[in-house]
Amino acid sequence: MVSMGSSLVGAIDVGTSKVCTLIGRKRGTTIEILGVGLSSSRGMKKGKVVDIAKISESVKESFALAIEIAKAVPDTLYVGISGDYISSLNLENEIFLGKGGREITDKDLLRAIEGSKSQVDLTAKRVIHVLPQDYLVDDEMGVADPVGMVASKLKVRTHLVLIQDNHFQSFLKVFRQTGLEVAQAVFQPLASSLAVLSPMEREIGTALIDIGAGTTDLSIFYGGSIRHSRIFPVGGEHITSDLAIGIRTYRDEAERIKVSYGCAFGSQVIGDDAVEVRDLGSSSLKTIERRFMCRIIEARVKEIFLLILREMRTSGAMPVLRGGVVLTGGTALLDGIVDFASSLLKLPARLGCPDSKYYVGMIQSIGNPIFSTACGLLQFAFGEKIERSIGKPLLLNLEEKGSKVISWLKDFFMIG
Ligand SMILES: Nc1ncnc2c1ncn2[C@@H]1O[C@H](COP(=O)(O)OP(=O)(O)OP(=O)(O)O)[C@@H](O)[C@H]1O
Numbered sequence: 001m002v003s004m005g006s007s008l009v010g011a012i013d014v015g016t017s018k019v020c021t022l023i024g025r026k027r028g029t030t031i032e033i034l035g036v037g038l039s040s041s042r043g044m045k046k047g048k049v050v051d052i053a054k055i056s057e058s059v060k061e062s063f064a065l066a067i068e069i070a071k072a073v074p075d076t077l078y079v080g081i082s083g084d085y086i087s088s089l090n091l092e093n094e095i096f097l098g099k100g101g102r103e104i105t106d107k108d109l110l111r112a113i114e115g116s117k118s119q120v121d122l123t124a125k126r127v128i129h130v131l132p133q134d135y136l137v138d139d140e141m142g143v144a145d146p147v148g149m150v151a152s153k154l155k156v157r158t159h160l161v162l163i164q165d166n167h168f169q170s171f172l173k174v175f176r177q178t179g180l181e182v183a184q185a186v187f188q189p190l191a192s193s194l195a196v197l198s199p200m201e202r203e204i205g206t207a208l209i210d211i212g213a214g215t216t217d218l219s220i221f222y223g224g225s226i227r228h229s230r231i232f233p234v235g236g237e238h239i240t241s242d243l244a245i246g247i248r249t250y251r252d253e254a255e256r257i258k259v260s261y262g263c264a265f266g267s268q269v270i271g272d273d274a275v276e277v278r279d280l281g282s283s284s285l286k287t288i289e290r291r292f293m294c295r296i297i298e299a300r301v302k303e304i305f306l307l308i309l310r311e312m313r314t315s316g317a318m319p320v321l322r323g324g325v326v327l328t329g330g331t332a333l334l335d336g337i338v339d340f341a342s343s344l345l346k347l348p349a350r351l352g353c354p355d356s357k358y359y360v361g362m363i364q365s366i367g368n369p370i371f372s373t374a375c376g377l378l379q380f381a382f383g384e385k386i387e388r389s390i391g392k393p394l395l396l397n398l399e400e401k402g403s404k405v406i407s408w409l410k411d412f413f414m415i416g
C-alpha cells in the first residue's frame, strides 16, 4: 500500500445518476489523481437522499473502486452537496473597530464574516458556507483584502449558503453508514466553478449552469466571488422520462436514444431519419422519427433554460455577464445544447470541463463535464486551508460505532 502522508484527499460527488470518487494529492501547482471510482447512484432523487441504505451502497462501491486503484485510503474527505433544499442569500455585516480607528486584523475579518450568520433564522437550517464577496473599509468600497488597513468600521458583503437540517443529517448519515467521516460538505456549484471557470471568467461576470441528471444548478460569479445561486430540481433525467412517455418506451431505451441521437434544437432537425426503439409492453422494435424525439427533448430543454433566464433576470446579474454562460454536468453533452443556451439566453456560451492542464496522474477520464464537481472538490480542498480538517479521521471510530458496516474497509486494508 502507498503511504501518502497527511495530504491525500478523497472527493465524493453524490449525484442523482452517479457517485464519483476521486482520490488526489497536491503535486506542485497541479493535483495528482491517484484513484477514480464511478458507480451508478441509487437512492437519490433530484439531488436529495431518498433511500439512505441504497445510496450508502453506491457510495461504498464508488469509494472502494477509487481506493483500490489508488492503493491508499485518503486522510480526509470532501463531499459535494446539492438539491433544492439548499438556499442562498447575500448579506452585509458591519463591525466597529473603535472611534479613532485601528489596524484590521485577520480576527476582525473573521468576526465580520461569521457575524453575518446572526442575521438569519437558523431554526431547522444550518449554514454550510459564508463566502465573503468584498469589503467596505470606512467609506472605501470594493476592498478585496482589508487586513492591515486602518479604519473605524469594517463592512463585509457575504453570500450565505443554507441547508435544511433534516436533509443535511440524512446526507451525513449516508457516509456514516459507510463508515466515513466527512471533513466538509461543499456546495456543488461552488466546487464545479473551481474546476470549470477561469479566474478571469469569475472576475468579469459569468453564469455557470451545471445540468446533471436530477438538478440544474445556476451560480453567478462576478468580481471574483459567487453573487447568486439557485438549485432547480430538474435535469437530464426529466428529458429521459419525457422521451420515454412521449414515444412509449422503457426508461433505459429512452436514455440510450437520447444520448446517441438526441439534439437540443429539435425544431432544426429536418428529414425523416428514423431511430429504432423497443416498444413499451413488448420487446418488439419500432421506428420513430428522430425529428419527433428531438422535439420532445427541445421542449424540456427550453423549459430548463426559461427557468434559468427568469432567475438570471431576477438576480439583476444579466448586465454584468460579460463572460457569458458556461454549461457543465452530463446534460451539457447533449448535442446542440450550448448553441441552444446561447440563442435563448442571448449570451455567449461554452461547454465547461475540468481542464487537464491542472491535473496529473489518471487524467484520461476527467476531461468530461460529469467530473466537474468531483475535480472541483479536490480544488476546493487544496485551495482552502486543508489543515483545518486534517486531524478529523476519515474512518469512524469502530468501537464507538459498534458496527460491522465498515468491516469491508478494514478487510480491504487489513486495518486494526
Ligand atoms: N451525450 C449525452 N447527451 C445527453 N445527455 C447526456 C449525455 N451524457 C450524459 N448525459 C446525461 O447527463 C446526466 C448525468 O449527468 P451528471 O453525471 O452530471 O449528473 P449527476 O451529477 O449524477 O446528477 P445531479 O448533479 O443532477 O444530482 C444524465 O441525465 C445523462 O442522461
Ligand SMILES: [Mg+2]
Pocket (backbone or CB within 6 Å): 015, 016, 212, 213, 329, 373
Ligand atoms: Mg452533479
